[in-house]
Amino acid sequence: MFRIARPYLVLLPALLILAPGLCTHAQTPIVEEPGYKPTLTFDVATIRLSPPPDAHFHVSVSSPPHSTRFEATNLPIKALLQIAYGFDAPVVGAPDWVANTFYDINARSDEAADARLAKLTDNESRLEKRNAIRVLLAERFGLKTHLETRNSAIYNLVIAKGGIKMQLVPPPPASEAPAPPPPSNVQAHGSPHGLEFDGSNASLRAICGALSSMVEAPVIDKTGLNGTYNYTLQFGRDWSARDPDGWPSIFTAVQEQLGLKLDSEHEDVPNLVVDHITKPTEN
Numbered sequence: 001m002f003r004i005a006r007p008y009l010v011l012l013p014a015l016l017i018l019a020p021g022l023c024t025h026a027q028t029p030i031v032e033e034p035g036y037k038p039t040l041t042f043d044v045a046t047i048r049l050s051p052p053p054d055a056h057f058h059v060s061v062s063s064p065p066h067s068t069r070f071e072a073t074n075l076p077i078k079a080l081l082q083i084a085y086g087f088d089a090p091v092v093g094a095p096d097w098v099a100n101t102f103y104d105i106n107a108r109s110d111e112a113a114d115a116r117l118a119k120l121t122d123n124e125s126r127l128e129k130r131n132a133i134r135v136l137l138a139e140r141f142g143l144k145t146h147l148e149t150r151n152s153a154i155y156n157l158v159i160a161k162g163g164i165k166m167q168l169v170p171p172p173p174a175s176e177a178p179a180p181p182p183p184s185n186v187q188a189h190g191s192p193h194g195l196e197f198d199g200s201n202a203s204l205r206a207i208c209g210a211l212s213s214m215v216e217a218p219v220i221d222k223t224g225l226n227g228t229y230n231y232t233l234q235f236g237r238d239w240s241a242r243d244p245d246g247w248p249s250i251f252t253a254v255q256e257q258l259g260l261k262l263d264s265e266h267e268d269v270p271n272l273v274v275d276h277i278t279k280p281t282e283n
Contacts, residue, residue, distance in 0.1 A: 030086070030126050038124075038131035040068065040117070045107035045136055047280045050074045059102075066117045066125045068109035070133065074102040077141065077277075084133040085145070085272050090152055090217060094274040101279070107136060137277075144276040152269050155215060155262040156222040157208055165259035166229035169201055184228070186210055194236040194247035201228045211262065214250050218269060223260065233257055 050073070061083075062071045072080070078099045081091055091098075109132070117125045137143040184206035186199045197210055204221045207229070212219040214235075235253035240246035247253060255261050 030130060031123050033123065033127065036124060036127060038128045040109065040113060040128035040132045041135045042068065042070070042107040042132050043109045043113075045105070045140065046283055047140055048104045048282050050102040050104050063129060065122065066114075066120070068107075068113045068117060068129070068132065070105065070107045070129065072103070072105040075105060076100065076102055080105070080133065080137065081143075081272065081274075084130055084137060089147070089270050089272045090150075091272050091274065092150075094277060097279065098274070098277065103280075107132070140280045142276055142278045143274070146273050146275060147270045148273045149268050150271045151266050152217065152271060153264055154218045154220060154267050154269060155211070155264055156220050157204070157211065158222045158261050158263055159225075160255045160259050160261040163259050164225070164229075165257060166231040169228045169230060171227070192240060192243055193245055194234060194240040194243075197231075197233040199229070199231045199233070202231065203228050207231070207258075207260075211250070211254065215262065219262065222263075231258055 059075060059079075060071075060073045061075065061079075063069070063083075076099055077097075078091060078094065081094070081098070085091075117128060120128065184199070184202045186197055186202065186206070189196045189198070195214075199207065199210070202210075204223055204225050208219040208221050233250075233253055234247045234257065235250040236243075236247045248256065251262050
């Protein structure tokens with residue numbers, strides 16, 4: 001499972017963009033299929049307010065592929081919105097509790113639904129799970145949203161002056177038969193100084209996804225790099241702002257530690273506007 005351990009992380013709802021997995025496997029984006037209409041809903045779903053954060057606070061999400069099971073611990077609902085509606089669309093209009101109130105969620109459907117998902121393509125299965133989460137949000141949180149194109153910040157990821165500082169993962173020898181690439185993994189660790197990402201076998205797409213979660217805006221790969229990389233990225237967060245040994249901003253850290261640069265510009269992009277949402281009754 002994706003796990004964010006230690007205190008100080010109660011301000012990190014956007015990090016769940018990387019879920020699921022402690023060493024999260026970076027997935028390709030869900031592809032809309034106009035001719036395919038997902039119908040999956042959860043048969044059973046329990047939602048309970050999480051205990052107050054303590055020294056052992058962690059956030060975890062487990063959502064196995066081709067399975068109806070969805071389990072989360074200490075999940076902010078903003079993260080659930082991002083899982084359900086995509087991570088590139090900024091979430092606007094939501095009340096503060098959506099980002100700073102945490103819930104434990106356990107949802108699933110019956111064995112027949114699992115058997116049906118097992119026969120679908122990866123993309124179809126993910127469309128089904130996404131639909132179930134959207135229905136859960138509508139039924140239990142009274143969620144009403146609409147997409148609205150707004151002029152919003154986006155970031156182009158480019159190579160910084162001085163070049164790449166990440167470690168390139170060597171490709172297999174040309175004499176060997178091509179094998180599936182190892183999954184992209186990233187671990188997140190909190191400290192009083194900020195947040196650390198340790199990535200391995202990471203494509204630029206996976207790196208953009210991780211960065212997008214932190215800047216809460218789309219990050220577009222403009223590097224032209226096709227390899228996979230190992231990297232460590234240490235950057236400050238809200239809780240480390242007054243720490244004299246706090247790590248630099250994510251923008252400075254990306255440039256100094258990865259050899260990349262986040263160039264900001266504004267474009268008309270879809271925003272997920274929250275028209276209505278209420279705290280759920282527990283069950």
